[in-house]
Amino acid sequence: MTALTLSTSSAATLRADAVVIGVAKGPKGLVVAPGAEAVDQAFDGRLAAVVETLGGSGGEGEVTKLPAPSGFKAPVVLAVGLGDLPAEGDAFDEETLRRAAGVAARALAGSKKAAFALPVEDAESAAAIGEGAVLGAYTFTAYRGGKDEKPAKNAPLAEAAILGGKPRDKAFKAAVERAAAVAAEVNRARDLVNMAPNDLHPKSFAAQAQAAGKEFGLKVEVLDEKALLKGGYGGLMGVGQGSVNPPRLVRIAYTHPKAEKTLALVGKGITYDSGGISLKPAGHNETMKCDMAGAAAVLGAVLAVARLGLKVNVTGWLALAENMPSGNATRPGDVLRMYSGTTVEVLNTDAEGRLVLADALTRASEENPDAIVDVATLTGAMVVALGDRTFGVMANDDAFRTSLHEIAEEVGEQAWPLPLPAELRKSMDSPVADMANVGERMGGALVAGLFLQEFVGEGIAWAHLDIAGPAFHEKAPFGYTPKGGTGSSVRTLVRLAERTADGDLG
Numbered sequence: 449m450t451a452l453t454l455s456t457s458s459a460a461t462l463r464a465d466a467v468v469i470g471v472a473k474g475p476k477g478l479v480v481a482p483g484a485e486a487v488d489q490a491f492d493g494r495l496a497a498v499v500e501t502l503g504g505s506g507g508e509g510e511v512t513k514l515p516a517p518s519g520f521k522a523p524v525v526l527a528v529g530l531g532d533l534p535a536e537g538d539a540f541d542e543e544t545l546r547r548a549a550g551v552a553a554r555a556l557a558g559s560k561k562a563a564f565a566l567p568v569e570d571a572e573s574a575a576a577i578g579e580g581a582v583l584g585a586y587t588f589t590a591y592r593g594g595k596d597e598k599p600a601k602n603a604p605l606a607e608a609a610i611l612g613g614k615p616r617d618k619a620f621k622a623a624v625e626r627a628a629a630v631a632a633e634v635n636r637a638r639d640l641v642n643m644a645p646n647d648l649h650p651k652s653f654a655a656q657a658q659a660a661g662k663e664f665g666l667k668v669e670v671l672d673e674k675a676l677l678k679g680g681y682g683g684l685m686g687v688g689q690g691s692v693n694p695p696r697l698v699r700i701a702y703t704h705p706k707a708e709k710t711l712a713l714v715g716k717g718i719t720y721d722s723g724g725i726s727l728k729p730a731g732h733n734e735t736m737k738c739d740m741a742g743a744a745a746v747l748g749a750v751l752a753v754a755r756l757g758l759k760v761n762v763t764g765w766l767a768l769a770e771n772m773p774s775g776n777a778t779r780p781g782d783v784l785r786m787y788s789g790t791t792v793e794v795l796n797t798d799a800e801g802r803l804v805l806a807d808a809l810t811r812a813s814e815e816n817p818d819a820i821v822d823v824a825t826l827t828g829a830m831v832v833a834l835g836d837r838t839f840g841v842m843a844n845d846d847a848f849r850t851s852l853h854e855i856a857e858e859v860g861e862q863a864w865p866l867p868l869p870a871e872l873r874k875s876m877d878s879p880v881a882d883m884a885n886v887g888e889r890m891g892g893a894l895v896a897g898l899f900l901q902e903f904v905g906e907g908i909a910w911a912h913l914d915i916a917g918p919a920f921h922e923k924a925p926f927g928y929t930p931k932g933g934t935g936s937s938v939r940t941l942v943r944l945a946e947r948t949a950d951g952d953l954g
Contacts, residue, residue: 449635450553450585450605452578452628454613454620455563459486459520462609465559466524467516468552470540470566471499472533473506481530481540482567483612490517499527507531509547509926511555522563528552539569542576543860549577550584550928553605557587561607568612575623581608582631583928583935588642629755630942634935636660637741637748641920641933645720645737649693650768653719653740657698657747657766664702664754671697679787681811683803686784686794688769690724690777695769697808700747702754703761709948710761712817713750713941714808716801716824717743717768724771724797725779738933739801741919742823743768749941756942760949765812767804771797783881787811788903793881801826802896803885806903813905819848819953820910821944822900823937829892830914837918838862839936842897843911844904851954852911852944859939862918866894873898909953913937 459467470481478496480488488495504512510529516522528548530540545566556562564581568574585604592602614620640648640656648656654670661668673694676684681697688695718739722728728736743766750764778784782794787807794803801824812820830840841856841863843849849865856863872895875887883902887895897912904910918936925931947953 449632450582451607452582452624453607453609454574454615454624455609455611456615457611459484459563459565459611460490461521462563462611464522464561464563464609466526466556466562467520467522468526468528468562468564468566470530470548471496471504471506471527472530474533478504478506479533483565487525487565490520505529508544509551511551526552526555539573540567542572545573546576546580546860547927549580553581553584553608554925556605557585558601558603559605561609562605563609563611565611568610571617571619571623574610574613574620575627577610578608578624579627579631580928581605582628583634586635586638586930588639588932590639590643626756630752630939633748633752633755634938636751637744637935637938638930638933640744640747641738641741643737648737648740649719649770650688650696650717651693653717653743653766653768654696654698657700660747660751661700664751666750666754667701669699680785681787681807682784683786683792683807684767684769686778686782687771687800687803690774691770691772693719693770695804697811698766698768699763700750700766701761701763702750704757704759706759707761709953710763710817711945711948712763712765712812712815712820713746714765714805714812714820714822715743715746715767716740716805716822716826717766718801718804719768719770721771721798721800722773724800725773725777726796726798727773728798735920735922738920739825740768741825741915741933741936744933745823745915745935745937745941748935748938749945752938752942753945758945758949760945762945763812763815763817765808767808769804771800786903790883790902791881793878793884795884796886799886802899805900809900809903813908816905817908820904820908821852821913821941823913823915823941825916825919826914827893827896827916831917833893834864835917836921838864839913839915839918840864840866840893841911841913842866842868842894843909844868844901845909848909848911848954852913852940855943855947856940859943861937861940863940868897868901869894913940
């Protein structure tokens with residue numbers, strides 16, 4: 449992973465492979481952003497003109513490389529576009545800096561060290577640059593190694609030195625250390641999502657959680673198929689019974705001796721989703737290894753909280769199964785008895801995520817946490833509604849939903865609050881069971897949320913994050929977002945834990 453350091457050195461004197469500066473769109477053309485004064489001076493105040501001559505405009509995400517001026521220790525200057533210049537007296541926002549640093553770090557793959565001379569107003573802006581650099585430098589190489597592969601050339605940027613920071617200042621140091629810890633766990637979640645489903649199945653996913661838990665001193669419990677069957681986890685067993693890779697329920701817990709609140713995080717972990725007997729058509733199953741992104745996010749968030757030592761108890765529940773068709777698979781029309789005792793008629797085996805989450809939500813509720821948040825790549829309907837960069841937020845408490853939406857926006861994750869219309873519940877009525885696993889097609893994402901709400905313990909604040917859109921990015925990278933697994937919602941969950949530790953659960 450990219451190492452982060454704070455430096456008081458000048459951009460001219462620091463030994464590095466490149467110096468990263470910011471440029472922006474001003475009212476009269478391209479302008480050089482704060483932080484790059486030494487570089488501009490070395491160009492006799494003509495740096496903006498040089499970048500414009502090379503085609504730069506200051507547009508967000510734009511990259512322009514030019515030779516460093518004489519006397520610089522670094523051979524290259526990389527100008528990254530920050531977009532529109534803020535109004536006079538305002539600073540560049542943290543998400544702009546985060547994305548710019550990500551673009552620059554990705555462009556510098558194979559480099560050992562880069563000096564980031566972007567605008568640093570305070571500890572938070574320095575942390576945003578560091579976080580963006582680590583996330584943008586990410587690359588998944590687990591399956592690379594062919595004879596034509598050039599690992600050194602494609603390796604992530606080894607070190608990002610943030611200029612303008614204060615290495616001895618406690619606030620700066622803590623902010624950058626937090627950024628490194630959170631980014632490391634976002635990247636862990638990305639790695640899990642990107643793993644091939646023949647390598648990451650419920651048993652191996654559980655083993656990874658156990659290994660990580662041991663590393664950070666966390667308590668990890670794993671229920672295998674025998675324990676799930678004995679315990680009456682009909683949702684998990686019903687989804688997983690068609691696969692040769694049986695299901696698992698993982699509980700991973702972080703506790704703090706001075707904690708006053710407890711959060712439960714529940715993640716959907718379908719390590720491969722074929723749709724089951726309700727088989728997905730060709731063109732819709734090639735990326736279904738990503739259907740465990742919710743569980744990956746929950747694991748990453750719990751581990752990040754442990755790294756940060758927050759004064760809050762956080763329990764993660766990973767509901768792991770593989771949804772496959774076979775002679776043993778659940779059929780449309782089958783009735784499952786869930787862990788809660790509720791019976792569910794399965795009308796569509798491709799609406800399986802809500803079944804495994806239901807069991808995990810019931811089990812998490814038994815411990816009476818102060819709040820539960822579940823995370824899932826749950827519905828295609830959510831992607832239709834909000835696109836592929838925004839996740840939906842639903843909750844049984846308006847204030848909690850608002851708080852989560854605000855938190856997501858604060859950390860740079862696009863989200864939008866959605867309702868749970870009571871009238872849609874009737875569409876899940878079943879003539880043979882307590883309820884069906886699907887209902888009205890229109891508003892399908894909301895119907896799924898209403899289904900999950902049925903399994904949350906009475907009096908417990910609960911929210912549901914449907915990350916079906918942003919969990920897996922199939923297009924070209926942008927900002928600090930790579931192609932493939934993104935680690936969506938990890939940062940939101942960590943900030944929720946931080947707020948809870950500070951006494952502000954929402």
